[in-house]
Amino acid sequence: MKSIPTLFFATAAFFALCGMIWGIQMSASHDHTLSPAHGHLNLIGFVAMSVFGTYYALTPRAADSRLAMAHYLVVTATVLILTPGIVMAITGQGEVLAQLGSILVVLSMLVFGFMVLRHGAGVSAIAEPSPSSQPAE
Template identity: 45%
Template sequence: MNGLARICWITSPLYLLAGMVFGIWMSATGDHTLAPAHAHLNLIGGVMMALFGTFYMLRPNAAVGALGKIQVALAHVSVWAMFPGIIMAISGGSETLAKIGAILFVVSMLMFVAIVVRSTSPRSA
């Protein structure tokens, strides 16, 4: 397994674990107001990192070079911004951090689309 896939596969279950603990906390308190933050942590942090890790493991050439590393780093930064940003927004604070995280993840996904297209073209097969 290459380094980029490994990073994704190490962080994915960590994000999922954090999301599970957060979900259990919401259940224990009976307050599910922050469920959107919980969902985004699980989906963006857990599921998408696993998807990225799987792709980079199956297509190791896509993990070579700066583009893949920047894409994954940007995805992580987006999780770190979006999760607390959604909590702040729901709690009556500013939505700025959530918006920044969302934009960063869209950019990360656009990069991922480019990486997938480039690495699955007939020339790279």
């Protein structure tokens, strides 16, 4: 199995590539109607996933937890549900998927906040020496 940071970064790169291709298509067609969905694909699919991947790469203790994989799955599901949901909302086909995606994006950020509060940030969050191992002055 790939490491959690690798999964986040690889998926972020895939979503960024999809966003770039979509942006080129919108530019070529001169139709930017769906740009809010394109923006969310790039923001959550690339930027947020890259930030999460960086956090997990810098904080191995958090990456080793079971919740890290659940976090990855929730964020991926968020992008896969929210992006078409926004398209559907813009084109008048209903807002249910956009609403569900909105709930998932809040959930994914709550999980991230929990991970940061629980595990700290960076390797030093797990490598701090205990007071008993400090040399006497």
